[in-house]
Amino acid sequence: MQRNGFRLLVxxxxxxxxxxxxxxxxxxxxxxxxxxxxxxxxxxxxxxxKTDVHQELAAARYPHAPLEVHKAWNxxxxxxxxxxxxxxxxxxxxxxxxxxxxxxxLPACLLVTVVFQAMLGMWTVTLSLMPVVVxxxxxxxxxxxxxxxxxxxxxxxxxxxxxxSRSQLRPSSPFASSTASAGALSLFALLGLAVVIGQIALGxxxxxxxxxxxxxxLPLCEVDWQQSFDSSAFSLIQPVHDxxxxxxxxxxxxxxxxxxHRIGAAVTTLVLLLLAWQxxxxxxxxxxxxxxxxxxxxxxxxxxTNVVASLPLGVAVAHNLTGMALLLVLVAVNVQVFxxxxxxxxxxxSAARLH
Ligand code: HEM
Numbered sequence: 001m002q003r004n005g006f007r008l009l010v011x012x013x014x015x016x017x018x019x020x021x022x023x024x025x026x027x028x029x030x031x032x033x034x035x036x037x038x039x040x041x042x043x044x045x046x047x048x049x050k051t052d053v054h055q056e057l058a059a060a061r062y063p064h065a066p067l068e069v070h071k072a073w074n075x076x077x078x079x080x081x082x083x084x085x086x087x088x089x090x091x092x093x094x095x096x097x098x099x100x101x102x103x104x105x106l107p108a109c110l111l112v113t114v115v116f117q118a119m120l121g122m123w124t125v126t127l128s129l130m131p132v133v134v135x136x137x138x139x140x141x142x143x144x145x146x147x148x149x150x151x152x153x154x155x156x157x158x159x160x161x162x163x164x165s166r167s168q169l170r171p172s173s174p175f176a177s178s179t180a181s182a183g184a185l186s187l188f189a190l191l192g193l194a195v196v197i198g199q200i201a202l203g204x205x206x207x208x209x210x211x212x213x214x215x216x217x218l219p220l221c222e223v224d225w226q227q228s229f230d231s232s233a234f235s236l237i238q239p240v241h242d243x244x245x246x247x248x249x250x251x252x253x254x255x256x257x258x259x260x261h262r263i264g265a266a267v268t269t270l271v272l273l274l275l276a277w278q279x280x281x282x283x284x285x286x287x288x289x290x291x292x293x294x295x296x297x298x299x300x301x302x303x304x305t306n307v308v309a310s311l312p313l314g315v316a317v318a319h320n321l322t323g324m325a326l327l328l329v330l331v332a333v334n335v336q337v338f339x340x341x342x343x344x345x346x347x348x349x350s351a352a353r354l355h
Contacts, residue, residue, distance in 0.1 A: 006095055006102065007155040013088040014148040018324065020085050021141045023078045025320035028207070029313055033129050034245060035071030037062045039122040040079065048072040082121065085144075089114045092151075106151045113144050128243040131208035132236045138204040142324050146331045153335050182341055185278045189337045192275040193330045199268045200323050202261040205234070207320075210247030211254035212311045215262075218304065225259040228252040234260075265303060272296050279333065284340065288333050295326045 027033055036042035043049050043058035048069060058067050089110050096107040117140040123133045206212060215221035233253035241248050249257075272292060279289035302319040309315065 006092075006099075007152065009088065009092060009095070010148060010152045010155060013085060013092060014145060014152055016081065016085045016088065017141070017145040017148055018321070020078065020082045021145060021324055022317060022321050023074075023081055024137070024141060025317045026313075027074045027078045028134070029311075029316050030071065030074055031245070032068075032071035032074035033124060033134075034065065034243075035068065035073070035075035037065040037125065039125045042072050042076050043067060048076055079121070082118070086114050086118065089144075103151065103154055106147060106154065110144065110147045110151070113140060113147060116140060117144060128241070129208070129245050131205065131238065131244055131247075134208035134244075135201065135204035138207075138320075139201060142200060142327055145324060146327060149328050149331055150335060153332065181278075181281065182337075185282070186337055186341065188271075188275045188278045189330075189334045192271055193327075193334055195268050195271045196327055196330050199261070199264045200327060202257075202264045203319075203323060206257050206261045208244075209233075209249050209254060209257055211249070211257040212306060212316070214251065214254040215258045216307060216310070218307065220262055221255055221259050223255055225255050228255055229259075230256050233257050262303075265300060269296060269300065275333070282340075285333070285336065288329065288336060292326070292329045292333065295322060295329055298322050299326055 027035070036048075038044065043054075044061055045054060045058070049055045049058045049067060049072075055067060089107070093104075093107045093111050096102045096104045117137065120133055120137040120140055123130070124137055127133055215223070215225075228251075230252050233249060233256040238244075238248060247254065276289040276293050279285040279292070299319065299322045302315055302322055305312070305315045306319055
C-alpha cells in the first residue's frame with residue numbers, strides 16, 4: 001500500500017473513532033449501557049436475540065435483566081462499530097511493520113489503547129456502569145481519536161526542497177527571531193491541552209455520576225454550593241453497589257461535581273483565550289487559533305443548553321463530540337507548535353527514513 005493509501009486508512013480510522021465516540025454517548029444517554037447484560041455477546045448470542053425461542057432463552061439466562069430490543073441494538077451497534085475500529089487499528093499496525101519508513105511506535109500505542117478500551121467496555125457492563133470505568137472509557141475513546149490524529153498529521157506529505165543541499169532542507173521557522181515567545185507558546189499550548197483534558201475528565205465524572213441536572217440555574221447553582229461542597233465526590237473508588245445506573249452519590253456530592261465542572265469551564269475558557277492570543281502572534285497559527293475559539297464557544301453554548309433545557313439527547317451527544325473536537329484541536333496545536341519549533345530534527349528524521 002502506498003504512503004497515501006496508508007494515510008487514508010488512518011484518516012478513515014480517525015473518522016470511525018469519532019462515530020464510535022458519538023455512538024457511545026448516545027448509548028449512555030439512552031440508558032442502553034446495560035442493554036446487553038453480558039460481554040462481548042448479548043444474552044449469550046452473537047447478536048440481539050430475535051426469534052421467540054432466543055428471547056425465551058435470554059429471559060431464562062438473565063431473569064433480572066429483561067430484554068429491551070432497542071436498547072440491546074444500541075449497545076450492540078456500538079460494539080460492532082468499535083470492533084471494526086479495532087480491526088482497522090490492527091491493520092494499521094500490520095501495514096506499519098511492512099514498510100521501514102512508516103512510524104511504528106504510535107500504531108503500537110494505539111493498539112494497546114484500543115485493547116484496554118475493549119476491556120473498559122467489558123467492565124462497563126460487568127461492573128454495572130461503575131463511574132470510574134465509565135469515565136475511563138470516555139477518556140480512552142478520546143485518547144484513541146487523539147493518537148489517530150497525531151499519526152495522521154505525522155504522515156502528512158512534506159514539501160519538497162528545491163535543492164537537495166542540507167541547508168535548504170530547513171523550512172523557515174516562524175519562531176526564528178523569537179526563542180522566548182516560542183517557549184511561552186509551547187508552554188501555553190501544553191497548559192491548554194492539560195486544562196482541556198482535566199475539563200473533559202470532569203465532564204465525564206459529571207455524566208457518569210448522573211450530576212447533569214442537579215443545578216438548573218446559571219451561572220453556578222441555585223443551592224449554596226459552597227456550604228454543601230463535599231470533596232469525597234471526587235473519590236474514584238466508590239462503595240460497591242449492585243448497579244451504578246442513575247448514580248449512587250447523594251445530592252450534595254452531585255452538586256459539588258456539577259459546580260466544579262462549571263468552574264472548570266471558566267478556567268478552560270480563560271486559559272484558551274490566553275493561548276489564542278499567543279497563537280495569534282504567529283501568522284502560521286492564526287487559523288488554528290480561530291478554530292479553537294469557535295469550538296470553545298460552541299462547547300460552552302452546548303453546555304449551557306444542557307443545563308437550561310435539562311439535557312436534551314441531541315445536545316448532550318453534541319456536547320460530548322464537541323468536547324472531543326476541542327481536544328483534537330488542542331492536540332493539533334501542540335503538534336504544530338512542536339514541529340515548527342523543531343523543523344530541522346523533523347526533516348532530518350524524515351530524510352533518514354526515506355533512504
Ligand atoms: C469549556 C469547555 C467544556 C468542555 C471541554 C466540556 C466537556 C464535557 C464532557 C467531555 C462531558 C462528558 C460528556 C459525556 O460523557 O457524554 C461533559 C458533560 C457535561 N457538561 Fe461540559 N464541558 C465544557 C463546558 C461546559 C459548560 C459551560 C457547561 C454548563 C454551563 C457544561 C455542562 C455539562 C453537563 C451538564 C454535563 C453532563 C452531561 C451528561 O450527563 O451527558 N459543560 N462536558
